[in-house]
Each structure stands twice: as C-alpha cells, then as structure tokens.
Amino acid sequence: MSEFIPGQRWISDGEADLGLGTILNVDARSVTVLFAASQETRTYSVRQAPLTRVMFGSGDRIESADGSQLSVDDSKERDGLVVYIGQDAAGEWHELSETELSDRMPFNQARDRLLTGQVDRNDWFDLRFRTLHHHHRISQNPALGLAGPKIDLIPHQLYIADEVSRRHAPRVLLADEVGLGKTIEAGLILHRLLLNGRAERALILVPDSLTHQWLVELLRRFALDVTLLDEQQSQAHGEANPFDAGQLILASQQWLFANPHRQRQAEACAWDLLIVDEAHHLDWSPAASGPGYDCVERLARAVPGLLLLTATPEQMGMHSHFARLRLLDPDRYHDLARFRAEEAGYVQVAEAIDALERLPGDAAAQSSAAAVIDDADSQALLATLADPQSDAAQQRSARAQLREQLLDRHGTGRVMFRNSRRHVGGFPPRHLHVARLEAPSAYRRVLRKLERDEDHLDELLIETGLDHPDLMLYLDTTYRALSDVSPGDDPFNAEPWWQIDPRVTWLLEHLTGVGRDKTLVIAHDRATAVELAEALRVLGGIHAPVFHEGLTLVERDRAAASFADEEDGSQVMVCSEIGSEGRNFQFCRHLVMFDLPQLPDQLEQRIGRLDRIGQRHAIEIHVPVFAGSPGERLLRWYREGMDAFDAPHGVGSELYAAFGDALAEALLDDDALEAVIDETRALFETRLAERDAGRNRLLELNACRGERAATVAASIRELDADRALPRYLDQALDIFGVDSQELGSQLVHLRAGPHMLDGLPGLAKGEEGFTATRSRERALARDDVQHLSWEHPLIRELMGRILTGTLGNTALALLDHPSIPAGRLMAELVFVTDCPAPKRLHVDRFLPPTAVRVLLDESGANLSAKVSFSGLAKNLQKVKKAVARDLIKSRHAQLRELLEKGELEAERELPTIVEAAQQRMRGVLDDELSRLQALARHNPAVRQDELDALRNERQALDAAIEGARLRLDGVRVIVTVDRETRR
Template structure:
C-alpha cells in the first residue's frame, strides 16, 4: 500500500517480519523510506509504493511500554506533524506526555483488534481452530462430569459413583473398602484426577507398601496421565546432596513413597510432615494395626500426617481384617472427633442393623408390619411406603442418615455382579530324578532359580507340558507368570526358537517402551503373540482381560501374590471363565503348596478375603510341613483341615457382619448410570478428533492415521511452537476411542481432559494463534462491498480454581456479529451458517482492505466490545443465583443431616459456607476479554 504521509519518528510494524519488533522511520525520500528496528538492530529500506508496513497507533485504554520497559495507561492521543503524542498515566497516578518515539521496540500485539489493524492476519484454518477451542473450553468447564472423562478406565458404574461422590468434595476424608478386584486403585485415581483438575488439591502424597510402588506409578501415569515422583532413598539422598537445606518433599507436587521409607528414616518422616499436603492417600490401610495401648509405627505415621492434611483417602479390601478395633482406628484417622470411642462405635454399628434390614425389605418391595412401623417411627409418616416412589425416597433418607455411609464405601462382588468364574486346572507331573526333596523350602519349591544356566529346561516336565498346551490351544491367548526374569527369558527362548511359537516377554529388566511393545504384541488379536511370559514384578499394574488362560508356572508362597497374578485376568471386563493351569511335581513341596492354596485357603478357584489372614496365622506350621519330607503328611493333612475350619469361621463372620445399608450407599445405581452415560456422551464427541487433527496440522505435528483408528504423532520439522504440549520426544500413538485404548496399553487415550488437549486449549488462550482473520463471502443476498465483523469474547473472572466458579456461569463465550452499519446480527446468523460460506482472501488484498477500512473496523470493534460487555450484569446475576442454589441447598441439607448423622463434620459445612461466601464475592468481578476477530467482506 502507498504510504502517503510518512514522517521521521513514526512507528511502523513490518507485516512480513513481525519478529523485527516495532520500527521507527529514520529517513524519508521521494520514493523510499528507511526504517530502523531497534529490537533486532536491523535497518530496512522500503519503496513508498506498496510497502508491507502497518502504522501502529495505540488508543485510550491501551497499555504501552516506554524504552525503559515501564508500563503506562494511555489516557489521550494527539497528533503533531504526523507524529503521535500519548498522554499516559502510571500505576501510581502520575501523568506525563511522550512521543511515539519513546515506545518500546519490543512490541507484542496480542489483542485481536490490534493484530488485525496491524495486518497480522491468520488464515481461515487457524481462526476456525481458535473458535473451536474457545467453545470446547466452555463445554469442558460446564461439564457435569468434569475430571472423570480423561482417565483411561472402563465405564464401571460403582467406580464412577464413588469417584464423583468423593472427588467433588472439598477435602474428602473417606475409606475405600471395595472387595478385591473391584478397582479401589481406579477409584482413588479418578478421585485424585478430579481433585487435581478442579483445583481442589494440588499437593498429593501417596503412601504404599514397597511391593506396590511400581504398580501405583504405572497406573497413575498410564491410566490417569498423572506423573507422580517416586521417592526412594536414592532419590531423596540425591536431592539433599544438591542442597542439604532443601526439603525433598517440596520439590514435587505429587509424591509416591513407601511407608517403610518414612518409618525407617526419621529425617524423611519429619520432612514429609513439614511439607504440607492437600490430599493423603494410603493403600493397603489394613496394615495400619492399632490398639489403645500401643498403635503400630505405621499407624502413628499416617495419623501424624492425616492430622495436618485436609483430605485423606484410605484404601483396603479387608476393612476388618485386623479386627473391629483396627477398623475403628482407621475411621478415627479420618475423623477423630466423630470416632472418639470404640465402645460408642460398636454400640452405634449395632443399632444400624435393624435399619439395614429395613433397607433390604424396601429394595425388595416387601415390608412386614414391624418394619413398616419401625420406618414410620424413624422417618415419620409422610412417606407412602406402598408406592415405588415412596419406597425409593425412604431408601435415600435411610442412606443419608446411615452412620458411616459418608466416610466408608464398600462394594462387594455379590452386590455388583457380572464377574467371571474361575476354573482351577491342576497339572500333576512326575518329578525328575534330580528334583530336591529336602533342604531349604525355596530350593524345593523353585530349584530352577538356583541354576547357573538353562540346563533345567532339559529335564523339567513343565516345559514339554507347556509346549503341548500351547499347541492344543492354538490361537488362544495364554498369560504365564513366574517368579523371576531369568526363568521367563529361558522359557521364551525355548518356545520361540525350538518350537516356533509366537511369544512376548515382560519383565522388570525391560524398559517401559519395550514392555509396552510386548503388551501390544500380545494384545494383537490376529497376528500377535500367543503367550506372554511375565516375571513377578513384570505382571504388576497390567490387565489382560482379553486372555482367558493363565499358567501359574511356579506357585508363590504368599496368597496375596497369587491373587495378584490371577487378578491380571480376573477383572471387570473379563468375558469368559478363567482357566488357571497349575503344574506341580507330585510328592514334592510344590504339591503340598498347591493343596494349601487350593484346598485350605480356597484361593485359586475363588477370591478368598480371609486367605491372607489364615495364611499368616499358620505360616510357621506351613513352612515346617513344606520343608519336611512326605512321611509327615499326617501333620500336613491336620494343618489343612484346621486352616479350612478357620477360613470357614472367618468367612461366616464376614458374611454375618456385612453391612447391607453400607453396600447400598456405596453405589446408588440410578446416579451411577447417569454419570457413565454423561461420560459416554463426551466420548462420542466427534469434534475432538477433528479438532486434534487440525491442531496437529496447524502446529506442524506429523501425524499418520492407522487402520484401527489410532494415530502416530511425532515432532515435525517446522513446528509453530518450540514444544508441543505433552508430545513425547520419541513420538507416541494416540486414539480417541476408549475401548481401543483399554485394549492397547501402548496407546494413549486422548479426551478433552488429556494433558495434550488441555495444553492446546491453554496455548490458544494465552497466545494469539488464529485471533485475527479477514475472509471473503460470496452470497447473492449480501451486497458486494458489505463489511461484516464477527467478534468472539471470553467470559473470565480471577478466582481460585477450586471454587469452580466457571461452572456456575451460564456461558463462557459471547459472540457478536455486526454489519457495516453497526446492526447486530448475532442471533440471526449463527457461526456455522456463516462459516460455510466463507472463503480465504489473499494476504495482499486483505491488507489493502484493512488499511482502507481501518477507521470503520476500529469503530465496529468498539461497538462489538460494548455489546459484549452489556452481558455482564445478567451473567453475574445468573451465576450468583446458581451458586447460591447449588451450595446453599447442600449446606442446609448437611446441617439438617448433622442432627441425625454425626458423620457430617463441622469442617465440611464450614468449608462449603466459605466457598459460597468467597464465590459470591469473586463473581462480582466478571470480565469480558476479546478473544478472536474476523472481518468478512462480501464479493
């Protein structure tokens, strides 16, 4: 464009090289002008005709920086001899006037109107990507299942019910006590994910036994995209070596550590206590033994941290394994005021038995006269117990009043249903001549791990049996688990090289990527490995529900470890009976150990909640029987009979002590179905896949779609950003299908809550990608030369994230569409209709339009801004009303319940009251921020 009145001192921006910064005209000739760019120390000479330059002019209300990088607010603009002078004011109220020559050359035009008037125009694809991101941000913030969509987990009703019930609380303090295999770790992960995503928790400490550290680390990373820092002695020492004064627990936000680490090292225990946490999670909480005289060290450690941590999650599959007293003590960790007396707790639990019985009858719809009268006395006579609606309401009221129902969640397999059965297939084999029949138990049970080489493969009858089994099963998937990596590697080599069987290895000496590939190869239905050979630790944290055959190559002594092995297949999602093949040598310690697990503990064909307790009680006697030769079989038979009786008695006690009301409260199925339906609806959002593919292309990420719907993505040569959010350096495979992600451990499940998606939304909000666009529209109904402006605004307020105030706003975006005469067409022409008719306009023509229509564009933008801001009063009123309704009703409900249910903590009500007060205050300050601007010219 021709520059008619250039003058020395004017500030201009290069349309083609915006990275040069703000330039200043230093010389003007008849045909050329020279511009100095102080930021880059470059000088350019331009022809006055068609110079790719834009005049920079700031308006009243803009913030500018001078050459000393001090910020000023523009309060007035004057022009003298074609050079602008700005009347400005600093944050202290001091005013001055300076010429545009004093403007900082380090300029970053970010606001849409500024960029558009400076001819920094984005193409249509970038603009549409930004609009999609803006709308997705609004949808995500207002989702009723925010925080529950992102994790790579199956849509299991009871898990999502517990996660939603607990995760939406401020500072939850609960005991998760679902039976084995029902997914307590998944429930905890969902809660942690929701707490982090909603800002209710930022610093999280997870304490687990040593054996579960890796499993937790993998689960949190692969299922929930949460990178916990695993703290062991080596890591903490390395941190302190760098700075002795540094508290290692303050270097990370999410920390995973073993309880024993803190017990054995008082300095680390003290450091953990001094590092404040928002949420404490303790797995295997039944190990926290307690009595009034001398609680265990583990209990005292957790108690100290729990006393100064707002949120606490305790996990155990056997809440009363160490007795009712220890069960009470764990509840005491959650609420010392509520659970202050063991005797009172026992009396209270006893009093709830009639209520539980009444709940059973309500569910069945059959009430006897005594129960009907008891319910009337307890709940009042305003309920119609003869109608389904009345009985449902009575159940809800009973559940609300239940003593521990708010702090304890326990689902059972009997209540949940739908689990596969197990079939134990013993494989008695004749022991080879060199099999050890005496000596240490380990040597009798697992002589192969003592061998220096792989010669044991030549004589061990389990090897030819395994080969025959695989040939018989043909294409069926088989998981084999053994104690050590060398045994797994030796077997795999033999099967693959000698027998030509497709195999995969999985053990602790492999890298995570190697394990991922092995798991993916095993999961491949048609051409994948027939058998996956795992070491003990290699099997932890992985689920292979698609396989139905499990080979227990060498029985572990501990029943918990055995259950861990079987649990790789016996999980929700398993569709067939699980065939558990157990080879053993007849007449050896192996056979006796098999009889112990199968007959005495009933731990192979079934999940045995009492197995570990019985095993520990008889552990020394069992060791003696395993070590001794066969001549003492009478002692072993007697031990088995005694253990079976102990198990039977314990199981009877557990069954008798089942709290039906508690189990009913742990999954209100109607609410659970609503939750997973809402999550499934978000899974079906087709916009996400299209958005991500367009984002990858726009940002320069290489992506290739695979036949199964997954995508391989990797860093491209010409990236729009230095680092694309959450993209692995070596590339990664992703998909948008939950079922595919669940069947393939090597594929990341991308949702709107995935770190990559959230990172892109954040990039589009913080930076100017796509926020200024000029396009052409061809429509016979619009007069040629007509100019339209489409402006998008974000509704924002500065408030703590944990208050979740954006969910109360009726909308987070405001769209304004004006024609050239300022008429508001927003409601008459929606974005989709308009966008379908828009075509690109070449940059040179677009710049000419901007420079010719600059005054009109500036005027229309001012009107659009005013129109958008007119929404603020209504937004504020509606948001405050919704927040008051939402929290006010809950506060009153909890106050009323507190009178009849002491599990409602004062702190819980106080937190909600503070949240309401603070929220109403922050909602006074709602802002409308310009996000994107498009000028549309009719042709």
C-alpha cells in the first residue's frame, strides 16, 4: 500500500527520531506529515518522499493514544486505513484504527527486515552498536558543542560561550575589548545552540566590510554553512523571500538598513537567534533613533535570542550604552535616569567583593560586605568567613560561595560580558616610536597662515570643502584640495604631495630597516592610502596592496590575503580608516600610523588590528609627525592626556566628548594645549579610579569565572584525547566508502572512494576532498586543515545516518566454538531508548539513545552478563546472504519467540534508565531554577520569561523522559557450527 491517505502512519527514513508520523494533507505534488511527539511537521515530494509505511502484523503489540495495549491477531483495510484486530491484557477483543495509535509508540524496522530475510554485513552491525555507545557517551559530555570548533582554549571565551549557550533564548551584549575574540564567542554560542537543537535559524548582521571575514571565520573555525545574502542574490530569488534561502543568513548592515523592503522580508521570517556585530554604530538617543537601530529593534522584538557585539559599548556615552541594553530587554531597561543611578550603586558591591579577601580579622571589611548581604543563607556564610574559629577549608568555601552570590545577584554580567586585557593577561607590550620630521615648505606655508590669521581658516574651509580640524591635521589632504581648486597657484600644482612629503621617504627607510617583517600602514583618508601605495611603487619598487572602502568585498579580501601570505605575500599593506575596523592582522607586529585619527576609539581600533589574542610579539607602533604641527600636538594629547598608546582603557570617547572642541582650538596654540592636556589627565585618572571601583570591576570579575572555564577546557581536552575516535572513524570511513591517506605529522587526507555513499559533507565524487587532523594545534596552524572531532560535520553525518537509518540493524553470523554444539541458535538484540521530544528540549543531555543489549540462547536463557559484545564479535564469521536468508526462513517461529523474550528482558532495565535520567535532569534544572529564583529577587536582569521557560522546560522534559520506550534497534542471529560443517 503506497498511496498516501490522511490518517495513515508513516516514519521518516532519515529522521527516525521524529517518531510516528501522521499524513495530514496530500496533493498531486506533495505530502505533509505531522510528527506530533516531536512537534515537527515535514512536507515531502510525493515522488521522492523518504517515508516508510508503518504496518503491524500478527503477534505485534501496539499501543493506543490513551495508553492501552493490544496484541495484534489480524488486520483489515477501511478507506485506505489499517484497522488492527487483537486482544488486550484482559483477553478481550478490540479493533484499533491506525489513526488511534500512540504518537510515541516505537516501530520496529529491525524486526521486519530480519523476518523478511534482509540482513546486512556483520561489520555494519558492529559499527551500529559502537555508534550508539559513542553517541550516548558524547551526548552527556559537558563540553558538547564547544569541542569541535577550531579555536584555542582561551578561558574567558570558553566561560562566556558556556554560560550564554546554557540559557533559554540568550540575550546578551558581548563587549570584550578589541582583540579578545568577540566573534569567536558568538560563533561558539551559535555552534552549540545549533548542535543541541535550541536554535535552527540565525540572522547575522555585520558591517559591509566584514561580511566575507565573518563568512570565512564561520566556515573555517566552526564548519558552519552560511548563506551570504546581498541585493544581487536577493533579486535572483524573484518574488520569493530571499531570507528563506538558508538556515544561517549573513547580510550587510548597510544593505539591509537602507532597504525597507528587504527589512520587511527579514522580519517576516522565523529566526531563533539574531547576531549584530559592531552594535555601537546603531544610532539612538532619547529623542530619536536611526534606521539601523529601528531595524534591529523590530527584529529583536520578534527573535527570541539576541547577541550584540561591540568593543566600545560606551563609545558615544552612557546613553549609547543604555541604547544597546534597551534592545536586549526593553522592559528592564526603559528609564535612562534609573539606569544611571543603578550603575552608580555597583561601587559598593565591588568593594564588598574585595572586602571578602580581607576576612577574617578586619572589622571594616566585614561591615562593607554586610552592607550588601541581606538574606539568611549569605549572612550565615559571612559569619563563617568572619569567625576566626572556622578552619581554612570552611573559610575558603564560604568566601568562594559569597563571591559567586554577589557577582550573580548584583553584577551586570547577566546581560553584558566585558573582558579587558589587564584582566585576561598575557598580552605583549606596546612600544611607541615617534619620528619627528620637518614639514615641507608647502605644508609650513599653510600652517603659518593659519597661525597668523584666524580668518584664513574660514577661507580655507570654504575653499577646500574640508572639515575642521581635518584641514590642519591632514596636510596632504589639504594640499590635494588646494591643488584642485587653485591649479594656477604655486606650489600646489607643482607635483604630487607624496613627492614632497618626508613621511614617504621615512616609510621607505622603515621598510628597509625591518627586513622581512610585515608592516600595516593606516591613513585617515582613502585618497592618501591609494596615492601612498603608488608612491611606494614608484619611489621604492614596492608592491603594496591597498585596502579601502571604495573596493568591493572580494577586492578587499584579495588585498588582505596578499598581505597575509607568509611566503609570497606583500611586506606592507596600506589601509584607509576602514582598515582599523574588524580585520585581524595579528601576524604583523609593525603598525605605521601615517597620520593620527581624531577619535580615541579609532586610535585603539587601529592598534587593535595587531594587538590581539595570538599576537606573539611586542607591538611596534610608528608615528611620523611634523615638528610643531597640529599632528604633533594631537599626539601629545593622546600620550600625555590619556596614555592612549600604552593599553586600551575604554574612556577615550568620554574624554573626547569633554575636551574635543577645546583640543581643536588648541591645535595651533601650545599654551592652550597644556591646559587641555592637564584637564584631560585629571578626568582620565578620575574615570579610571571609578571604573576600577565600580561596574567595570564587577564586569571583569563576572566575565570569566576561572574555575568554571577550567572545567570546560578540561572536558574539551578529554574529547580531544579520546582514543576511541580514530578507531571508530577508520571503521566508519571504510564502510561508507571514504578513502583515507595518512600524510604524516598527524595529518590525513580524505576523499570520496569509487563506492562512497552520496551526500557526505566536504566529499564529492571526482573532487579532491580535504585534509584534516585530530590535533587542535595542527589544525590551528593551518587554515587549509580541518579539525576532526566528534562534532565535525562529516562524523556527525556518519553517526546520524547510522542512528536514523537501517544500516547494520540486522545481521547473521556463524560461531565456531568447541564448547557449543553445532546447529544451535542465538539472538543478539540491541534495544534503544526512544524518547521523541521537541529539539529545543535537548533531551539527549539527560537521556540520549541508550542501548540495552540482550543475548539469548535458543532456550531463551539470557547470556548478556556472561558474554560481552566485543568478546563475541571477534569470534564471529561471515556468511553468504543467500545462506543467511535460508537459515532465517527455516527458524522463523523460533526467532519470533526469541524476539518477544528479548523484549521482556530489555523492558526490565527501562525503569532504571528512566529514573536515572529524571534524576540527572531534576538535579541540573532544579538547581538552576533555585539559583535563578534567588537571583531574581536581587537582580532584575533575570527575566520572568527566562524563569517561566525553565519551569516549562523541566515539566516537558519530565513528561518526555517518563514516556520513554524501548525500540528494537538491531538484531543479529548467530548460528553455531563446527569445523567440519564449516569446511
């Protein structure tokens, strides 16, 4: 019976874990199936539907939706539906339509295949059992979802990824300083949410200049298949919504924010997670908001999960920081004045945490801690810590618990994670090298006029169309502008600026002096960058790729790749200011600031291209300035006013907001500059002291809890070192037809063999395949080498096909054993727990498919405890399929009895498995719920919907685990022979 009729029961061949499906609708082209147990609906092509009809025969036990069971004796057809006839437990006869079958009832592909003579190879059966074993083991590893990506095991990144990805619909601001790995943190969170089923669709919005970098990063580091969407791609979809083109969509912010039609299409899609990079560019004030902010705000209201990334959360002031938090939780962050007051209160909490380190024996410290502790449990811990009679172990435990409670309840880390270099540590020093040069006469002439005549500035601003103070700081730009508007006036039309500018000669000398070391050059203006590269070619014969906003994304990527190539790449690359945003050049240690940016945050962004995790050398910062020029005065303000070149400090934007106007006026006046520097320094030191005392101190403490991070890293290393993986992989690759070639140095090359099964990730017949390694260090050292782990897409696909398909679920083998007479029959049955549930519950954390092996002799005696799987498997011999089918046919009745006996034996173990899973689930979720409930009384950053979701999740998991059943997953028939018979 192959005709689809509503009400019939079918299963998915490729997604058996969905449970028993019901045909909902059928038309000439498609069939729609509801899998009620897992709350999923699928639509398939009628011609190629990967579905198998579920029909039960005499002797099968079936279950109705109300939980009653029936032993099938016969069946009949009624309007295309099967009606089963059988007896219940009391011996009474009933009829049960297939529409009334329980959605959770297990179906038995292995049994049906065996009894119809369909048997597979013994090594396939072995692989299936080992797959079940490894999947069960790996599913419960606490590092699942974090071990596969090709990353260094950096504590603060692991902690943030672990903490955020555990939450229901996480909504957080990732605000680590430049170079600390926000993109990696976001990728880890996304990877784990996808792996555990908590997210299926994500929209990633990044600046136009970073789209290809994100695309490559997600592919190389996280093996995520992302669709890059732009206008051209969108138009190719015609009237269809282009945002439905993939599960993971990456798009340019500039493109989407400028296109209301595409925004409406994006908003019409169902997303689980929204990621927004460089979120500080979203304009908002209490009076108005920009189109980008409005777009993200609308999306954020509809999308459950939200990750905002910015290295400068307060770049535009406290109101700008508040604007990001409004996107995360508009109910919590709705009043700017209240938010300011709350932020000020964190000083007391930070002081209390520091005070814990001085206890016992310090009365002032005890008072400081007691001022913010108001519940009985915490007060008891404080009393233990303050009691000099407590032993050292008790005091350590009390101090650790109090510290965690204060961070949880009063810290802002529920919604914002910010690590700084000083907190993370291990960064190389920065060295500033200033080259003081004599300005050419053409530049000096302009500056002298500006110094003597204030009106001349206004004239030049009008004449050149430049802004103030750009006209004074970027003298090459002024030179070009004057040459354009006054072509007949000497000297501005005499020769290109780079032929008279001594910084060009100095740069050529620098490049000669550093030998083979690479140098990144950043200039404020695009035209300066382009013409400077031309100057290097003409004057020094040096090829310098240029990176600027006028290039296409592909051209930018090509320039960056040319610079990054260690062997044949360029020694130098010249960038406009766009080169300071997002791109990573930590393989380079020389940075030339051909000029200085006016904004402190841009200065830090420039340095941050080199000063990143992974940088192994001191950062050499080179700044050529003209003696006595506005550029040199700006350099003094940066150095003397805020130590801007020493390390990032995060208060530069506030200092510029306070003194930027005064600084612009002082760029031609040394005396005025001294006053501005003094005032800047005073505010700088004040803000650093406040930061160290208050909110930022709490953020640093909360953004990486070392013990938790160490536990995650240890779990990842455990998976990395798993000796079972290479053995399993060798067997799986051989069975699936993948050729494997050892290359040495822990490298292996995989490619499709002539008989490979289709559709394996990264492998296509006739193509080269890929090189991979199990070594994390080897994989990190080469971009072209993939990291093989239990989470690699190829291994996940292999395991998934085995677990959800029929490969190896039947077999027949011969056993030659001197102590067992020939002709005896044995049945090795492998049952698996079947627990259909929505993916978002991630039930595998507590009850992954669990194998129950039962080995029966022909009398029904259970030999499982006496004969191990491995011990038996190594003594088995293969048999031809034709012989196997004849043997099965001749022993049909006996096999049916053994199958029923084996099911009864396996069912005895199910209650223990279910109870253990429920205890694990309740232990984890009850502890988390108690913690969040206590936290919610003190910290309003815990959302009510998060608490409700956790309660609902616990209830749904409890019901799902309670409803777990056993399903016969595989059966191997074993017939004993003697040597004479064998011959």
